[in-house]
Amino acid sequence: MKSTSANAGAPASHADAWTFRTPRARLALWFGWLALVALFVYCWRVMNADTMWVFVADAPRQAADLGSRMWPPSLTYLPELLAPLWDTLNIATLGTVGGVIMAVPVAFLAARNTTPSRLWVRPVALWVIVTSRSINSLIWALLLVAVLGPGLLAGVVAIALRSIGFVGKLLYEAIEETDARQVEAISATGASAAQRLDYAIVPQVMPAFWAIALFRWDINIRESTILGLVGAGGIGLKLQASINVLAWPQVATILLVILATVLVSEWVSARVRQAIM
Amino acid sequence: MNEATPAYPTHWRRPARMLHDRRWRWLVQASVLAYLVLALGSFDVEWARVMEGLSRAQRFAHGFLQPDFTSRWSDIRQGLIESLTMTLTATVVGVAISVPIGIGAARNLVSAWIYRCCRAIIAVSRSLQEIIVAIFLVAMFGFGPLAGFATLSFASIGFIAKLLADDIEEADPRQVEAIRATGAGWWQVLHYAIQPQVMPRLIGLSLYRLDINFRESAVIGIVGAGGIGATLNTAIDRYEYGSAGAILLIVIAIVMVAEYGSSYLRRFLQ
Secondary structure, three states, rough: HHHHHOOOOOOOOOOOOOOOOHHHHHHHHHHHHHHHHHHHHHHHHHHHHHHHHHHOHHHHHHHHHHHHHHHOOOHOOOOOOOOHHHHHHHHHHHHHHHHHHHHHHHHHHHHHOOOOOOOOHHHHHHHHHHHHHOOOOHHHHHHHHHHHHOHHHHHHHHHHHHHHHHHEEEEHHHHHHHOOHHHHHHOHHHHHHHHHHHHHHHHHHHHHHHHHHHHHHHHHHHOOOOHHHOOOOOHHHHHHHHHHOOOHHHHHHHHHHHHHHHHHHHHHHHHHHHHHO | OOOOOOOOOOOOOOOOOEEEEEEEEHHHHHHHHHHHHHHHHHOOOOOHHHHHHHHHHHHHHHHHHHHOOOOOOHHHHHHHHHHHHHHHHHHHHHHHHHHHHHHOOOOOOOOOHHHHHHHHHHHHHHOOOOHHHHHHHHHHHHHOOHHHHHHHHHHHHHHHHHHHHHHHOOOOOHHHHHHHHOOOOOOHHHHHHHHHHHHHHHHHHHHHHHHHHHHHHHHHHHHHOOOHHHHHHHHHHOOOOOHHHHHHHHHHHHHHHHHHHHHHHHHHHH
16 A cells, blocks of 8 residues: 555655565556457457357367368378479478569669659559558459459469568568668769669669568468369368368378478578578 | 770660670570460450459449448448457467467577477468468358458468567577576566567557458358358459449458558557
8 A cells, every 4th residue: 555655757756565566557457458358348248149068068079070081191192292382382482483573673662772652652652552551462362263264374463462561571671671881971972872772772772682582472372272162273272172972081291291392492592691691 | 195095885775783694685585475475365355245344343333433332331340340359369369379489489589399380370270361261160160250260370370480580580689588587487588678679669569460350250150150241242243243342342442551650650669
């Protein structure tokens, strides 16, 4: 009780015991937690209004059942997965290349120090980045399969469109962080705007550019493994087909292949980024 | 004396920026070219189908420009409520589980075997795709937002626990030492030395994860885990591009609001 009488503004009357927080901070913290818990409980109730708890209670048995069906993975299915795996790698790689090609101009238009017009061009470029980022590649694929038909092309375009936002955002931040003195030094030699870009800005963002592109490639490998679920080609198609016919040992094999691919791509991109940086 | 001056080069050639050895450069260029030829060769595009699709693309663009919010509004509303509640509950539970795992995965606080266990949990959670987890959880829990909630909670663990653990490992050791010098136990070190240092970052990460979870909640509905993704999938399957456009615009708007809101909140809290 002593500490409540202590006033932060008056150093003359100090508390007998040291406390971690002022009483007001403690009260605010307590109400913050109360509000969070109340919100959580409310959301939980709304969310589970239609939940069938019978199914949920059954979940451990279902899991055990599924596990027993999946084990052992069917290794004879492995050779059939090589072609879809190659397709998946192509979707990720070509999608990354396409996305990067589109993202570079957007990034230069969005960066404060290279944009031709802060008032008109920059907001448009930022809007492109936000739109691309807020739609997941699976949704892009869903739309593009409807437009382009099922197949690799839809997957590549979906990955490319999703990559624009990611690469564009990180790249324009890197461009904005470049050293202005180097730009000034190059312009002092009488360089034109294009030369300034080529000799002062591009060399500075080059390492960041390669790191971002590789990082995105790594993410794209992950994402392209599941694009087949909506018909956009690759190993996801096999996954969807196997799930549809309840061939669980095949599903287990596919998951193992996906896991291995993801781990290998992560390792490769980390090693190459290390070598570049 | 004048004759002895070496001939200075009159032209400057820009040195190579990436690979300094010419042979390496050749090898890399040739292999990139070979890959592109091979990759593009394994591609067969049905141009007739693409042409046919272009009219659909036009209808789609039309749907975007004239979004139809009204005719499927009750479905959209239901999907949004599911998505938003799922996002919040999953983030809260995900953070609550991540904190102990994150502390356990910080090398400077725990013994080696706890560290390895927690890092293994993080690695498992990070390497499994949300969609794949969702497929299994839907099979276990049945269709609906509960499966989505479980998926997002699981995915949040890998993200938050890893970044929290890295942040704890980078915390200033001098503060830890100072608190330890007062005779504090493990819990007191955690409370008085570590927690004040990592709290702003943890709050920032949680808000960021809230944002990611909402975005993901729009996707996992495609495999039956509830949320706005299910509504979107249905709208596209029914060729109702007006409704699909409306849903996508709502998702983009909420993501933008969340992004600006969370960056504002983070700045306010730090």
